Amino acid sequence: DAMVIQNPRYQVTQFGKPVTLSCSQTLNHNVMYWYQQKSSQAPKLLFHYYDKDFNNEADTPDNFQSRRPNTSFCFLDIRSPGLGDAAMYLCATSRDLTTGEGQPQHFGDGTRLSIL
């Protein structure tokens, strides 16, 4: 089945130690998103890629970076994790607008990040 896969499902890192979360998709969608979700709150969009074009949210800290080497993969890099960065990180994809507007986003099952 076509899907969005996030690895690992659980990640533990130390305060200040860089960490990378990964996302892959078999849907061949143009758009990929990264969200941060804390304690069953609403997902907060960090940034998204439209093909290779990177779109950062204005309030996303510089500590968060992303890479998309190809259509299928997208990475979230946290350069110096702080205790406040402990959260669930969700990756999502959607089709581009040429296939019609109002496309839903398809989510992976997330990576739960803990900071020691």
Add this chain to the structure above:
Amino acid sequence: AQSVAQPEDQVNVAEGNPLTVKCTYSVSGNPYLFWYVQYPNRGLQFLLKYITGDNLVKGSYGFEAEFNKSQTSFHLKKPSALVSDSALYFCAVTRRGNNNDMRFGAGTRLTVKP
């Protein structure tokens, strides 16, 4: 910018009873409205959407939602709740011409009791 509000943090219903999870929206122009469900330690799962056309939209697992433009609402409904429907529900909105900017409500936790 668009936004949605989910006025209830928690909704409790008995199994077999109808359920409603409320959502109101604010957007300039025509809205695209969505409902997602999230089970523990899982991602968000798409249930249904309203783009245009019939105000009543039907989705997965027997859920439906009614778009009401005059009340700017998009409430989620199900005629007969199941215990397995217990989860966190999110309403979301985008708008024409800005499909990638999806805004989520704060979520409503639905508990269906046997």
